[in-house]
Amino acid sequence: MAFLEFCGVRKSFGRTDVLKGIDLTLEKGKTLAIIGSSGSGKTTLLRCINFLETPDEGRMFLNGELLFDASQAKSLSEKQLRAKRLHFGLVFQNFNLFPQYTVRENLCLAPKLLAKEQEKDKQKRKELFAKIEQKADELLAKVGLSEKADAYPCQLSGGQQQRVAIARALAMAPDILCFDEPTSALDPELTVEVLNVLRSLADDNMTMIVVTHEMKFAAEVADQVLFMDNGVVDYYGDTKTAFGPDCPSPRLKEFVGSIQK
Amino acid sequence: MTFWQITAFLLNGFKISCLIFAVTLLAGIPLGLPIAFCSMSRFKPLRAVSKVFVWIVRGVPLMLQIFIIYYVPGLLFNHQIFAQVDKYFFLNYGIEDAGRIVAVLIAFSINYACYFSEIYRGGIESISQGQYEAGQVLGMTRRQIFFRVVLLQVIKRIVPPMSNEIITLIKDTALANCIMVSEIIFQAKKLAATKALIWPLFYTGVFYLLFVGVLTILLGRLEKKLSYFKS
Numbered sequence: 001m002a003f004l005e006f007c008g009v010r011k012s013f014g015r016t017d018v019l020k021g022i023d024l025t026l027e028k029g030k031t032l033a034i035i036g037s038s039g040s041g042k043t044t045l046l047r048c049i050n051f052l053e054t055p056d057e058g059r060m061f062l063n064g065e066l067l068f069d070a071s072q073a074k075s076l077s078e079k080q081l082r083a084k085r086l087h088f089g090l091v092f093q094n095f096n097l098f099p100q101y102t103v104r105e106n107l108c109l110a111p112k113l114l115a116k117e118q119e120k121d122k123q124k125r126k127e128l129f130a131k132i133e134q135k136a137d138e139l140l141a142k143v144g145l146s147e148k149a150d151a152y153p154c155q156l157s158g159g160q161q162q163r164v165a166i167a168r169a170l171a172m173a174p175d176i177l178c179f180d181e182p183t184s185a186l187d188p189e190l191t192v193e194v195l196n197v198l199r200s201l202a203d204d205n206m207t208m209i210v211v212t213h214e215m216k217f218a219a220e221v222a223d224q225v226l227f228m229d230n231g232v233v234d235y236y237g238d239t240k241t242a243f244g245p246d247c248p249s250p251r252l253k254e255f256v257g258s259i260q261k
Numbered sequence: 262m263t264f265w266q267i268t269a270f271l272l273n274g275f276k277i278s279c280l281i282f283a284v285t286l287l288a289g290i291p292l293g294l295p296i297a298f299c300s301m302s303r304f305k306p307l308r309a310v311s312k313v314f315v316w317i318v319r320g321v322p323l324m325l326q327i328f329i330i331y332y333v334p335g336l337l338f339n340h341q342i343f344a345q346v347d348k349y350f351f352l353n354y355g356i357e358d359a360g361r362i363v364a365v366l367i368a369f370s371i372n373y374a375c376y377f378s379e380i381y382r383g384g385i386e387s388i389s390q391g392q393y394e395a396g397q398v399l400g401m402t403r404r405q406i407f408f409r410v411v412l413l414q415v416i417k418r419i420v421p422p423m424s425n426e427i428i429t430l431i432k433d434t435a436l437a438n439c440i441m442v443s444e445i446i447f448q449a450k451k452l453a454a455t456k457a458l459i460w461p462l463f464y465t466g467v468f469y470l471l472f473v474g475v476l477t478i479l480l481g482r483l484e485k486k487l488s489y490f491k492s
Contacts, residue, residue: 050398078402086400096395099492100413109409110399154491172399 002061003028003207004176009058009070011044018044019055020231026176026224029205033212033222033239037255040228042211046180049209050090051081062087062175089169089177093184095161097153103164104149107136107171114172132171139167143197159190163197177201179210195221215259219243227252267452267461274448275468277358278434281365281444285430288370293377300382318375324436326372331364331440358442365437369430376426384419385411388492417487424480431472 002025011019018041026032034042047053049060051068060068067084076084097106108129115128140146143163153161162182169177179198183191195217201208202221212218218225218239225242227235227249235242235249247253262270299311318326335341346360388411396406438447449462 052394052397082400082402085398088398090394090398092391092395094391096389096391098392098395098410099490100417110396110401113405113409114400152490168399 002026003063005061006049007059007061009045009048009055009060011041011048011053011055018231019048022058022228022233024226024233024236026207026209028207030223031202031206031208031210031221032224032226033210033218034226034228035212035215035218035255036228036234041231042228043180045228046090046178046209046211049176049178050088051085052090086172087175089172089174091162091165091169091177091179091182093181095153095158095165095185097161097165097168099153102150102152103140103145103156104133104136106153106164107139107168108132110168111135111171136167136171139170140164142170142200143167144193157190158186159193162186162190162194166194166197166201176207176209179208179212181211181213183212183214213259215243215256227255229255262452262456262458267458267464270452271445271448271461271465271468274443274445275465277362277437277442278431278444278468279472280362281369281434281437282431284366285369285373286427288366289373289377292370292374293381296374296378297381297385300378301385315375315378318372319379323368323372323433324439327365327368327436327439330368331361361440361442362437364440365442369433373426373430377423380419380422380426381415383422384415387418388414413487414492417490417492420480420484420487424477424484427480428473428476431476432469 004024004026006022006024009019009022010017022041022045024032034045036042044053048055054073055068055070057070059066059070067087098109101109111132112129115125115132119125119128137146137149140149143166145160145163145167148156148160148164153164156164162185166177166182182198183194186194191214195214198208198210198217199221210218210222219242222239224237225235225239226233227242229251235247235252241247242252243256247256296311296315299307300315302308302311331343334343343360343364346363347358348360350356350359392410392414393406396410401409434444435446437444438450441447443451445465445468446462449465452458452461
């Protein structure tokens with residue numbers, strides 16, 4: 001049984017069909033790279049996974065259970081939607097850190113708000129808060145930014161900000177962590193430090209979905225590759241085949257070739 | 262009259278100016294918020310009503326709005342409510358102009374609330390969608406996102422345009438003399454009429470300048486306080 005499963009997901013904006021029936025499966029602990037040219041629907045797919053967009057059709061299963069069914073989407077309350085979202089984390093292309101909070105506060109804000117909602121007892125809440133802060137410090141150490149815990153986002157480089165954003169997403173302990181072109185807004189030098197964090201997460205068997213233009217990175221880290229072309233899945237399979245000479249999709253071959261030039 | 266007597270006489274008027282200033286801020290700042298939300302509502306009729314209202318209030322001279330608030334109840338219902346409040350307070354408490362001041366306060370509060378609402382709307386709409394989405398994917402509610410993430414960024418962005426409006430407001434209080442409220446310029450005009458003294462009229466400028474000077478320093482401090490982050 002696959003950990004995450006998508007069946008026939010469709011999404012259109014007005015008359016533009018962006019996703020024309022997407023199927024995918026992902027095993028726990030694996031990394032899936034989604035590649036494809038601009039406008040192929042990669043980002044929309046990722047946004048559907050995170051419930052930032054609601055698919056028009058299709059179903060989503062997580063751990064064998066039905067998580068989302070487009071035919072019942074309208075009856076979802078905000079509360080239900082939030083609960084579903086918490087299975088997923090998302091790291092944005094342009095970080096979207098909260099500028100008025102320090103790095104540590106950025107990590108702790110959402111977990112604390114959640115703890116506040118779930119735990120009414122003041123003493124227990126205090127303990128929870130202490131745990132959250134401790135976890136935040138561990139995560140910052142993991143992304144190599146312990147000494148920046150009290151800095152504000154505007155005092156950090158792009159690469160550092162993105163590492164904070166990754167730590168912030170991890171602080172919610174998502175089942176699956178998604179990345180939307182996490183290095184596209186960064187200089188080549190800064191790209192490396194962010195990709196290193198992703199590598200170490202993959203080594204820790206974090207389940208990840210990464211939309212990326214970094215073909216080398218995808219070839220090295222991803223277990224599976226999904227190539228999107230014009231709203232459909234053109235290739236979906238293991239990484240070696242995708243970048244190898246036996247790639248069954250001529251479009252993918254052409255795409256990889258054009259990028260490597 | 263000595264210089265100090267004249268200063269005291271003008272100061273009496275300036276108290277009224279400050280009263281109009283303070284009440285307009287206290288009422289207009291919160292009142293602008295619901296108007297801003299209506300102007301941004303997804304419900305079209307509400308948005309239309311709100312926008313037309315703001316258009317009228319911003320499009321008509323404030324002086325005319327004071328006249329409308331003050332005179333229209335009398336014309337429509339044959340009931341001069343503000344004049345009666347005036348009379349009641351004068352006879353019972355010896356307070357002059359109470360009804361007129363109330364009329365001015367209503368006109369000012371509505372007028373400034375509309376200006377503020379447009380500043381709020383601009384501020385709220387200038388926050389990138391990414392901030393909302395970042396909050397959403399972290400499982401925050403709309404309310405939490407607005408109050409914990411967006412609000413302070415909005416405040417930071419609207420401090421400069423709000424400072425502008427607030428400085429304009431203290432000078433706009435002079436409009437109250439169109440319905441004979443004894444604000445500072447009206448007091449100076451009384452001196453010109455009864456004592457043939459014209460210089461107090463120019464002297465009133467000093468009061469405004471001092472007030473605006475203090476305001477500028479305070480608002481500058483607020484701006485500086487919020488400069489610890491960039492957004």
